Amino acid sequence: MAAQAAAAGSRAWGRHFLPSSGLFTRLQSSQSRVQRLTGRPSVQSRLFSNSKILVELDENTGVATMTMKHPPVNSLSLEFLTEFSISLEKLENDKACRGVILTSALPGIFSAGLDITEMSGKSEAHYTEFWKAVQEMWLTLYHSRVATVAAINGSSPAGGCLMAMSCDYRIMADNPKFSIGLNETQLGIVAPFWFKDTIVNTIGHRAAERSLQLGFLYSPTEALRVGLVDELVPGEKVPLRAAEVMAQWLAIPDHARQLSKSLMRKPTLDRLLAHREADIQNFVSFISRDSIQKSLQKVMEKLKQRKG
Amino acid sequence: MAAQAAAAGSRAWGRHFLPSSGLFTRLQSSQSRVQRLTGRPSVQSRLFSNSKILVELDENTGVATMTMKHPPVNSLSLEFLTEFSISLEKLENDKACRGVILTSALPGIFSAGLDITEMSGKSEAHYTEFWKAVQEMWLTLYHSRVATVAAINGSSPAGGCLMAMSCDYRIMADNPKFSIGLNETQLGIVAPFWFKDTIVNTIGHRAAERSLQLGFLYSPTEALRVGLVDELVPGEKVPLRAAEVMAQWLAIPDHARQLSKSLMRKPTLDRLLAHREADIQNFVSFISRDSIQKSLQKVMEKLKQRKG
Amino acid sequence: MAAQAAAAGSRAWGRHFLPSSGLFTRLQSSQSRVQRLTGRPSVQSRLFSNSKILVELDENTGVATMTMKHPPVNSLSLEFLTEFSISLEKLENDKACRGVILTSALPGIFSAGLDITEMSGKSEAHYTEFWKAVQEMWLTLYHSRVATVAAINGSSPAGGCLMAMSCDYRIMADNPKFSIGLNETQLGIVAPFWFKDTIVNTIGHRAAERSLQLGFLYSPTEALRVGLVDELVPGEKVPLRAAEVMAQWLAIPDHARQLSKSLMRKPTLDRLLAHREADIQNFVSFISRDSIQKSLQKVMEKLKQRKG
Numbered sequence: 001m002a003a004q005a006a007a008a009g010s011r012a013w014g015r016h017f018l019p020s021s022g023l024f025t026r027l028q029s030s031q032s033r034v035q036r037l038t039g040r041p042s043v044q045s046r047l048f049s050n051s052k053i054l055v056e057l058d059e060n061t062g063v064a065t066m067t068m069k070h071p072p073v074n075s076l077s078l079e080f081l082t083e084f085s086i087s088l089e090k091l092e093n094d095k096a097c098r099g100v101i102l103t104s105a106l107p108g109i110f111s112a113g114l115d116i117t118e119m120s121g122k123s124e125a126h127y128t129e130f131w132k133a134v135q136e137m138w139l140t141l142y143h144s145r146v147a148t149v150a151a152i153n154g155s156s157p158a159g160g161c162l163m164a165m166s167c168d169y170r171i172m173a174d175n176p177k178f179s180i181g182l183n184e185t186q187l188g189i190v191a192p193f194w195f196k197d198t199i200v201n202t203i204g205h206r207a208a209e210r211s212l213q214l215g216f217l218y219s220p221t222e223a224l225r226v227g228l229v230d231e232l233v234p235g236e237k238v239p240l241r242a243a244e245v246m247a248q249w250l251a252i253p254d255h256a257r258q259l260s261k262s263l264m265r266k267p268t269l270d271r272l273l274a275h276r277e278a279d280i281q282n283f284v285s286f287i288s289r290d291s292i293q294k295s296l297q298k299v300m301e302k303l304k305q306r307k308g
Numbered sequence: 309m310a311a312q313a314a315a316a317g318s319r320a321w322g323r324h325f326l327p328s329s330g331l332f333t334r335l336q337s338s339q340s341r342v343q344r345l346t347g348r349p350s351v352q353s354r355l356f357s358n359s360k361i362l363v364e365l366d367e368n369t370g371v372a373t374m375t376m377k378h379p380p381v382n383s384l385s386l387e388f389l390t391e392f393s394i395s396l397e398k399l400e401n402d403k404a405c406r407g408v409i410l411t412s413a414l415p416g417i418f419s420a421g422l423d424i425t426e427m428s429g430k431s432e433a434h435y436t437e438f439w440k441a442v443q444e445m446w447l448t449l450y451h452s453r454v455a456t457v458a459a460i461n462g463s464s465p466a467g468g469c470l471m472a473m474s475c476d477y478r479i480m481a482d483n484p485k486f487s488i489g490l491n492e493t494q495l496g497i498v499a500p501f502w503f504k505d506t507i508v509n510t511i512g513h514r515a516a517e518r519s520l521q522l523g524f525l526y527s528p529t530e531a532l533r534v535g536l537v538d539e540l541v542p543g544e545k546v547p548l549r550a551a552e553v554m555a556q557w558l559a560i561p562d563h564a565r566q567l568s569k570s571l572m573r574k575p576t577l578d579r580l581l582a583h584r585e586a587d588i589q590n591f592v593s594f595i596s597r598d599s600i601q602k603s604l605q606k607v608m609e610k611l612k613q614r615k616g
Numbered sequence: 617m618a619a620q621a622a623a624a625g626s627r628a629w630g631r632h633f634l635p636s637s638g639l640f641t642r643l644q645s646s647q648s649r650v651q652r653l654t655g656r657p658s659v660q661s662r663l664f665s666n667s668k669i670l671v672e673l674d675e676n677t678g679v680a681t682m683t684m685k686h687p688p689v690n691s692l693s694l695e696f697l698t699e700f701s702i703s704l705e706k707l708e709n710d711k712a713c714r715g716v717i718l719t720s721a722l723p724g725i726f727s728a729g730l731d732i733t734e735m736s737g738k739s740e741a742h743y744t745e746f747w748k749a750v751q752e753m754w755l756t757l758y759h760s761r762v763a764t765v766a767a768i769n770g771s772s773p774a775g776g777c778l779m780a781m782s783c784d785y786r787i788m789a790d791n792p793k794f795s796i797g798l799n800e801t802q803l804g805i806v807a808p809f810w811f812k813d814t815i816v817n818t819i820g821h822r823a824a825e826r827s828l829q830l831g832f833l834y835s836p837t838e839a840l841r842v843g844l845v846d847e848l849v850p851g852e853k854v855p856l857r858a859a860e861v862m863a864q865w866l867a868i869p870d871h872a873r874q875l876s877k878s879l880m881r882k883p884t885l886d887r888l889l890a891h892r893e894a895d896i897q898n899f900v901s902f903i904s905r906d907s908i909q910k911s912l913q914k915v916m917e918k919l920k921q922r923k924g
Contacts, residue, residue, distance in 0.1 A: 205572070209569070212568040213560065249830065493876055499879075517880040
């Protein structure tokens with residue numbers, strides 16, 4: 001009976017879907033985006049380490065690991081974001097790469113989110129360039145053709161949470177000292193609409209509403225319960241478990257997995273693409289306000305005192 | 309490690325969002341809406357009691373309590389709805405008010421929903437005026453600039469459930485005699501699309517579909533499980549817990565919380581605003597039908613017999 | 617107190633919704649669709665058995681049972697799909713019928729989904745006709761005026777899962793040998809957008825994303841946890857429980873239940889209606905590819921070997 005049913009599963013399966021042309025336009029154009037960012041064609045290197053992210057590709061498995069190593073907290077500076085997008089796009093252009101595991105080399109922190117110093121005391125041109133880089137990171141990661149697993153081996157607030165949510169699967173170290181969430185409102189700021197879209201897609205409308213308004217940082221246990229992460233394992237087992245999960249995802253034929261991913265995520269991607277310039281304008285005019293700049297100064301002074 | 313991660317949370321936070329202009333147009337125009345409803349400018353009174361709702365504002369905490377006291381069941385009559393909207397808008401125009409707790413003075417009932425007598429044997433002009441008041445209540449409450457907590461100390465069917473869902477947070481008395489839900493179909497009627505939108509936003513598409521078709525009334529335990537309420541406490545602890553929860557919401561800077569709320573709720577609000585007149589027309593033509601009027605007569609006769 | 621609240625539930629209920637004209641156009645036009653499919657007017661027969669589906673209508677309860685009996689695995693061939701749509705539409709045109717229970721006469725299998733032989737080595741005209749029949753089945757079932765309960769007494773992969781999800785309620789036999797899910801990607805194919813819409817409506821965005829990419833087949837226990845089915849009962853109790861559940865759904869006045877269902881499901885239906893021709897074109901051009909035809913040949917050879 002079970003065998004019959006299993007056979008049935010493949011015999012009388014049917015159905016497929018050929019998405020409308022242009023579905024993976026972004027993926028196909030990633031080469032040109034690399035050129036846009038760097039001014040030079042991307043290199044098909046199989047192994048490369050830059051200053052802030054270590055990239056290792058295992059050609060046997062097709063799995064690359066991107067290990068963030070930008071002390072003290074993997075903050076998302078302009079330079080970091082640019083390196084991140086270029087590294088990921090290089091992997092996407094490498095036919096040997098089918099999956100990417102994203103993790104951190106720093107103890108206790110996955111990524112602390114956007115770098116506040118990029119938003120304080122700079123020119124409008126700088127804010128524009130910075131925000132474009134933030135958008136580019138998300139556009140590249142959220143709709144990547146490769147399978148992506150976040151191995152969250154530390155805290156992951158704000159932009160760090162966004163990176164994790166943009167992967168296909170999230171494994172978090174089961175350590176009550178760690179937390180994850182979009183905590184922007186706690187700092188007096190507001191997540192942009194595409195952060196909101198991403199968290200709604202992950203935990204649903206109601207949980208997202210409460211989470212965003214309160215700027216809630218979830219413990220690993222709470223994050224699992226609400227669906228912000230997919231599973232918890234002891235910290236030392238995160239890398240192994242990430243590799244196991246990735247193998248499950250790569251057991252699926254790439255083109256079918258990619259089209260299914262696009263079917264789910266492209267509408268969300270398209271919302272930002274349709275309003276990308278307005279989103280930049282909003283950021284720049286908001287961040288340029290005197291009141292916001294004063295708030296940022298205070299936050300940075302506090303942080304200096306903590307360090308001192 | 310934890311300290312570092314915590315510091316990271318504020319150091320490298322980043323991101324914000326400046327919503328497109330007009331985002332809070334409704335909030336900003338509430339003053340004029342009060343004038344529209346009352347024919348006179350709103351008063352900045354800090355404490356006022358009208359016939360059906362007691363409003364108390366604690367200027368130390370910034371928290372107002374709106375206590376519904378319209379026996380026997382806080383039914384939403386035209387007069388009640390008008391008083392509700394005006395009271396809430398007065399609070400919104402009062403800079404000292406940052407949060408509103410909505411509760412009932414009547415034992416065992418939060419609100420029983422729309423008043424059936426307003427929909428039976430009246431003129432089309434009356435039905436139009438009544439339905440506008442129902443819409444106005446929801447438009448005001450669902451997108452209010454203040455933080456809103458429903459202290460649900462009794463049953464809350466139909467329109468009462470809508471009021472509770474339109475708050476930011478729901479605490480229900482853990483009493484198995486109480487129930488909550490959109491039970492319209494049990495009475496042969498249908499919730500309008502914006503009731504549907506509100507429950508989908510609260511409990512998700514599948515649970516809403518089942519709930520609406522069956523007109524399901526949930527016990528407190530079931531309501532918690534499906535996400536229709538956020539937590540249960542013993543009845544006598546509802547007021548204290550509401551105050552505690554409100555303090556959590558008010559710990560967030562108002563402007564960041566408000567913009568996040570709008571980001572989540574404005575698209576739903578805009579759907580009614582875009583179809584407000586058609587929604588009124590639909591209600592009036594439906595309620596004016598002979599078959600519906602006969603049904604309403606029967607329901608009212610039953611209720612009279614129960615009382616007698 | 618409870619009595620008062622209960623009384624309140626019916627006294628002060630209020631609200632209804634008269635959907636915009638044309639809301640049930642599809643339902644009203646089902647008669648003509650039967651004619652379109654068969655070339656003759658539908659018959660108001662109260663009991664009929666065709667070759668592949670046994671239809672029994674209990675005129676006392678208003679409940680019909682459609683029992684699929686198309687060995688070996690109730691695969692959805694063109695002939696089966698046509699008979700299914702016609703049978704369901706006959707029931708819809710029969711005023712005595714208020715609910716339909718969908719189940720299988722074959723041990724261990726509900727339905728194995730689309731028949732692969734319809735998609736291999738045929739003409740474009742045949743693929744077009746076949747895909748229209750697949751669409752018609754879903755359009756008819758997903759928005760049916762009658763209450764629909766899936767009595768899932770066996771495995772239900774791919775198109776079988778779609779049929780189950782398109783009912784109003786799902787009861788599955790609690791047998792760990794059975795599985796259910798949209799496993800298309802495991803076969804190298806992709807569910808079309810309206811399969812995707814249907815599963816998102818059933819289990820939410822995040823679970824659907826993971827489910828579709830991995831082509832996940834859920835055990836009954838897992839299916840219950842993720843919300844893909846509504847309850848599990850021992851296999852022998854599935855028919856009885858289906859009858860009990862149907863009675864709950866039929867306790868609601870038909871017109872109110874139908875309008876509520878349409879309020880929830882019509883937007884999803886309309887998406888396919890708006891892109892129906894493009895969806896057919898996509899299917900035909902995809903299935904006609906040499907690479908896909910070769911894959912299908914291999915799958916069929918494997919199946920022949922299993923049988924042999």
